[in-house]
Amino acid sequence: MRRKFIVGNWKMHGLREGGTALASDLAGRMLGAGDVAFDMLLCPPATLIHTVVQAVSDAPVSVGGQDCHGKDSGAHTGDIGAPMLADAGCRYVIVGHSERRQGHGEQSVEVRAKAAAAHRAGLIAIVCVGETEAERDAGRAMDVIARMVDDSMPEGATAANTVVAYEPVWAIGTGRTPTPRDVAAMHSMIRGRLATLVDQPDAVRILYGGSVKPDNAASLLHIDDVDGALVGGASLKADEFWAIAETCR
Numbered sequence: 001m002r003r004k005f006i007v008g009n010w011k012m013h014g015l016r017e018g019g020t021a022l023a024s025d026l027a028g029r030m031l032g033a034g035d036v037a038f039d040m041l042l043c044p045p046a047t048l049i050h051t052v053v054q055a056v057s058d059a060p061v062s063v064g065g066q067d068c069h070g071k072d073s074g075a076h077t078g079d080i081g082a083p084m085l086a087d088a089g090c091r092y093v094i095v096g097h098s099e100r101r102q103g104h105g106e107q108s109v110e111v112r113a114k115a116a117a118a119h120r121a122g123l124i125a126i127v128c129v130g131e132t133e134a135e136r137d138a139g140r141a142m143d144v145i146a147r148m149v150d151d152s153m154p155e156g157a158t159a160a161n162t163v164v165a166y167e168p169v170w171a172i173g174t175g176r177t178p179t180p181r182d183v184a185a186m187h188s189m190i191r192g193r194l195a196t197l198v199d200q201p202d203a204v205r206i207l208y209g210g211s212v213k214p215d216n217a218a219s220l221l222h223i224d225d226v227d228g229a230l231v232g233g234a235s236l237k238a239d240e241f242w243a244i245a246e247t248c249r
């Protein structure tokens with residue numbers, strides 16, 4: 001049985017005061033809620049990792065990085081090594097987000113190296129894949145995602161060290177989402193693909209991301225093979241993020 005997984009990706013948002021307040025608010029809700037049917041992860045910007053780790057230390061809330069380098073250390077100005085994230089208290093790291101692939105020209109071969117680096121550091125890698133609008137319009141979405149999954153998954157990936165996030169690029173921050181039928185088809189295809197790439201493919205959590213909001217969360221999160229959500233904008237407001245999480249209860 002895969003537990004639902006609700007992940008907040010704060011992207012490049014947040015200063016210490018607001019980040020502490022948001023993380024503390026969510027930690028309090030998790031503690032107050034008792035038994036919940038989902039796991040919660042917050043991925044703040046690197047500058048807030050330490051602060052957020054402290055703010056959620058008493059609560060069942062994990063913290064993750066938004067990216068890591070494919071090497072453990074070295075002369076890579078501005079980058080963060082996976083061992084640094086682990087040392088700072090992270091359990092997870094997002095790799096291959098489309099904002100890294102598009103904004104920084106990252107290819108799947110680098111994403112694979114980043115996921116491998118995450119595993120070496122004992123982190124769980126959240127490997128993101130997603131097609132552009134042009135690729136979907138051209139009827140190539142399935143092929144594109146299949147290839148991204150194949151090329152981004154490192155040797156030694158297991159259900160214990162890897163999560164996959166399907167995020168159509170055209171749905172991120174736009175208020176648009178694929179139909180539940182399209183999401184179901186894509187997630188089912190991804191799970192089939194994982195069979196040859198990952199140990200225990202049926203246990204791998206596959207998240208949907210892209211304009212997940214309180215009003216559409218239930219319809220997206222109850223689709224077969226959708227094991228949670230990678231939430232951007234709505235993760236910056238405790239009420240909205242919590243409302244999304246609560247649809248899993």
Ligand SMILES: O=C[C@H](O)COP(=O)(O)O
Binds near residue numbers: 171173210233234
């Ligand atoms: O990592 C999160 C995704 O990019 C989704 O962002 P969004 O919820 O703002 O569309």
